[in-house]
Amino acid sequence: MEVRPRPNLGAFSLPKYVQVFLLLTVCVVIFMVFCTDVMANKSKPVLKIPDDVTGQRSFCTFRQISPEEALEEKAILESIAWPKSPSLPPYYSLKITSHPACSSFTILPRRGGGKWHIGDQLEVMIQIHDYLCRPKKYGGDVLLARLHTPALEAGVAGHVVDHLNGSYSAVFTLLWEGRAEVQVTLVHSSEAVKVLRRLTVQQPDRINFKSVFRSGSKTESTTCNVCLRPSRTPLCNFTDVRTGEPWFCRKPQNLGCESRIDHSKGEFTQNLRLHEERLFVSDVNMKVPILTSGPSDVFVTSNTRDEPNSMLSSVRWTPSGFYYRGAWRSLSGTAVQDFSPEQMTRCLKGKQVHLYGDSTIRQWFEYLNDTLPDIRKFDLHTKKQTGPFMALDHTNNIMVTFRCHGPPIRFGSFMASELRYIANELEGLAGGRDTVIVIGIWSHFSTFPMEVYIRRVMSIRGAVVRLLARAPETLVVIRTANVKALSLYETLTNSDWYSMQRDKALRAVFRGVDVRLVDAWEMTVAHHLPHNLHPEPPIIKNMINVLLSYTCPGQGS
Template sequence: MADQTARHAAPPGGTPGGDGGMPSECVKVESNIDKLKRRIVMNSRPLKRIFLFLTVVFVMFLMHAMDLLKVQDKVHPVIFPHFERQRNPTFCSFRRLSPEEAAEEDLILKSIAWPETPPLRPPRTIDDSSDPAHSSFVILPRAGGGQWLVGDRLEVVVNMSDFHGRPKKYGGDVLFARLHNRALDAGVAGEVLDHLDGTYSVVFPLPWEGSAQVEVTLVHPSEAVAVLRRLNREQPDRISFMGLFRSGSLIETPLCSVCLRPTRRPLCDFTDVRTGEPWFCYKPRNLSCDARIKHARGKFTEALRAREEKLFQRGVNLKVFIQASGPPEVTVLSRKTGRSTAKSGRVVSGASGFYHQGVWRSLGETPVRHFNTTSAVAQCLRNKVVHMYGDSTIRQWFEHLINVLPDLREFDLHNTLYSGPRLALDPVNGIMVTYRCHGPPIRFTVPTSELRYIANELDGVAGGANTVVVFGIWAHLETFPVQIYIRRLMSIRGAVVRLLARAPDTVVVVRNANPKNLTLFDSQTNSDWYSARNNKALAAIFKGLNVHLVDAWEMTLAHKLPHLLHPEPPIIHNMMNVILTSVCSRMR
C-alpha cells in the first residue's frame, strides 16, 4: 500500500451532481415570492411587510449559497493544507514543524550559514571573481620548530586572488584540501577555516611516516556560490517531475513537486498522511487524482543568467588545483623507532580517518576492522536481516554485497533495478538483504504503489540484535531549499528514535553525501557546495543518537581516485568495512 493518499480537486465552477434542473429550495423560494406579491397587491399591507419579506428571501438565499460553498469546499480542498510558508519566502511547501523543531531548524540554519558574497553586477565582472591561477597556498613552519612527527598538526594558509591578481577581501570560496602520499596509497582530508578576508587556514593530521604532499582545490569561487544559493531560492523547480495518470487509453502527465508555481489550476494533494511530507501534482484535465500510476523525472530547465556560466568553467574555476608558493610537501618522522606509524596516528583533528596502503583507518576510538574475504563478510552477517533505504549510492552497497557473497542470490521481484524493492537471500548463512528507494522527490521512474518514505518504512521494522538498518538520502534533494532536506531528516530521526526505543540492539547506519565530478550541469543540480552544507545539517540532526555514520564525504575526498557520484569499488569496499565494523563490533 502506498504511503500517500490523493485528495480530489475538481475544476473551478463545478456543481455536485444533479440533472441541471432548478434546486427544490429555489422552487420553494419562487413560490413564496409569488404568494407574497399577490397578498401585497390585494391587501395593500404596510411597507414593513415588504421589508420583512425581502429579509426572509435574503436569508433563504444566503443559506442556500452557504450550502453550495460547503459542497464546493469538499470538491476543492485547500491547496496547501498543513504546511507553513511564512518562514520560507518561496513557492515551495514545507512540512509543519513543532515549536521545538522550529527552534532546532533555526539553530541548524545558523550553523550551516555561508558567507554572503557581493554580487557580480556592473561594473564588476567575472574578472573580479576568485582565480585559482592567481591564488596560492603556503605550509606554515612546525609549531615549536624541529622536524615533523607522526601525530603533529600541519597548517596551511591559502591566499585567494581574482583574475586581475588582486587579493580577495572577502571569503565564501569552496575549497577542498587533501594530504597524500601516492607511494603509500595514503591520504587524509584537511579541515578548512574561512577567515572571511580572502584567506583560509587548512589543518591536517599527520598520521603516517614519510612524505606528505598538500593538495588544495578551488571547487567554486564565492561568486558561484551566490548563484547556487539563488538557484535554490528562486528556481527549485529547475529539475521537474511528472506524474503519469492513466485510465484506459487516456494518459496525462502533469507536473508534480513540492515546489509547484502558483496557478489557477487545481492540484492533486499526495501529501503523506503519516509523515506530513508534501507532494503535489497539477490535476489532470480529464482524469481524477486517483488515476496516478507512476512517478518520473521530467526535464531540466536552464536557470542561469547571462554570463553566469563563466563561473562554472572546467579548467578555469571549477575544481582546479591551487599551486603552492613554496614547497608543497613535508617529511614526517616516526615518534618512536619501530612503532607502527599507521596505528600511531591519533591526533586531535576534524578528520574522521585516513587511508594507508589503500585501507581506511579510523582516527576515532573504534578501529575499523578489515573484511577482506568472503567468509569474513558472511560470518559477520550470518543470521542478519539488512534493510537498505535511500538513493542509488545506497543501492550501490546492496549490489556490492551481492557481488561479494556468492550464496547471496537476488530474487526477481519484477521491479525496476533503480527503485526496487529488491530482495536477496543467502540460505546457507541465513542472510537477508533488502533495498528500496526513498520517497519523492526522486529522479527515478517509480510506480506510485512503491513510493515509500524512509520514516514510514522504519516504523514497520521490528528491529533487534540481528537487524541492521542502513539509509542515505541526499542527491535528489539538492535542488530544493535546505529546509526541505532538514525536515525530511527530522522525520527520519523520529522514526529512528522510535525504532531504537522498541529495539535498542538494532544497528542503524547512515551515509552522508560524497564529492562528485562537476560539470556546468552537475554544478546546478548536485554541486559539492550543496552536499557539504547538507552534510553539516545531517551531522547536527543525528548527533547524540546511537547511529553509526559512514563518512562517505571524507572517504571519497581523501582517496586518490576521482570524485564520482557513485564512488569506485575500492572506496565502496572500505565503506563496507566501516558498516561491517558497526555490525560486528562485538565479535572477536
C-alpha cells in the same frame, strides 16, 4: 415583485436588566478567550528566520514541524549559513572573480620549530586572488584540502577555515611517517556560490517531476513537485498521511487524482544570467588545484617522548579517519577490519540488512549482492535503477534489501505504489540484534530549500528513535554525502557545495542519537581516486568494511 412586511421586533424585546446581564456575560467570555490565546502563544514562540538564511519561497510547501523542531531547524540553518560576499552587478567582469591559477597556498612552519611528528597539526595558509592576480578581500569560496602519500596509498582530509578576507587555513593531523604532500582544490568561487544560492531561492523547481494518470483508454501526464508555482490549475494533494511529507501534482483535465500510476523525473530548466555560465568551467575555475608558493610537502617522523606535538592555538582538527595502504582506518573509536567474502558471510549470518536511500546506497546493495558468495538476488520484477531489491542467502539465513526514498527522487519512471518514505518503512520493522539498518539520503534534495531536506531527515530521525526505543539492539548506520565530478549540469543540480551543506545538516540532526556514521565525505575527499557521485569500487569496499566492523567488531582480519 413580492414585498414582505418587516417583523415587529419590539414585541420580542427583553427586559433591560436581562440585556445588561447578557452583555456582561459576553464580555467575560471574550476576555477569557483572549487570555487563553495569549498564554498559549507564550509557549509557542513565533520564529522569524531571515530569507537569506532559509531561501524559503511561498510556492514551496514544507512539512509541518513542532516549535521545538523549528528552533532546532533555525539553529542548524544559522550554523551552516555561508559567508556573504558582494553582490554581482548585472554586467560584472570575470576578472574580479576567484582564479585558481593566480591563487596559492603556503605550508606554515611547525609551531615551536623542529621536525614534524605523527600527531602534529599541520597548517596551510591559502590566499585567493582574482583573474588580475589581486588578493581578494572577502571569503565564501569552496575549497577542499587533503594530505596524501601516493606510494603508501595514504590520505586524509583537511579542515578548511574561512577567515572572511580572501585567506583561508587548511589544517591537517599528521598520521603516518614519511613524506606527505598537501593538495588544495578550488571547487567554486564565492561568485559561483552566489549563483547557486540564487538558483535555490528563485528556482527551486528547476528540476520538475512527472506523473502519468490513466483510466481506461484515457491517459494524461502532469507536473509534480513540492515546489509548484501558483496556477489556476487545481492540484492533486499526495501529501503522506503518516509523515506529513508534502507532494503535489497538477490535476489532469479529464481524470481524477486517484488515477495516478507512476512517478518520474521531468525536465531541467537552465536559466542562468548573462556570463554566469563562465563561473562553472572545469579545469579553469571549477574543481581546479591551487598551486603552492613554496614546498608542497613535509617529512613526518615518529613522535618522541621528549618533544611534544605541535598544537595550533586557533583550531584543533581530528578527522574521522584516514587511508593507509589503501585501507580506511577510523579515528572515531571503532577499529575497521578488512572482511573477505567468507568473513562477510560469517558476520552477516542470521541477519537482515535493510538499505534505504538513493543510488549511492543502491551501490552498497550491488556490492553485497556481487561479493557475498552464496547470496542470490530474488527477482521482484523491478527496474534496475529504482528497485526495490531483495537478495537471499538461504544457507546462512541472510537477507539484504534495498528501497529508494520517497519523492523528490530523480529516477526514471516507476510505479507510484512503490513510492515509500523511509520513516514509514522503519515504523514497520521489528528491529533487534540481528537487524542492520543503513540510511543514505542527500543527493536528490540539492535543488530544494534546506528546510525540505532538514525536515525530511528530522522525520527519519523520529522513526529511528522510536525503532531504537522498542528494539535497542538494532544497528542503525547513516551514510553521509560525498564529493563528485562536476559538469555544468551536475553543478547546477548537485554541486559539492549543495552536498556539503546537506552533509552538515544531516550530522547536526542525528547528533546525540545512537547511530553509527560512515563518513563518505572524508572517505572520498581523502582517497586518490577521482571524485564520482558513485564512488569507485575500492572506496565502496572500505565503506562496507566500516559497516561490517560496526556489525561484527573484531571479526575481520
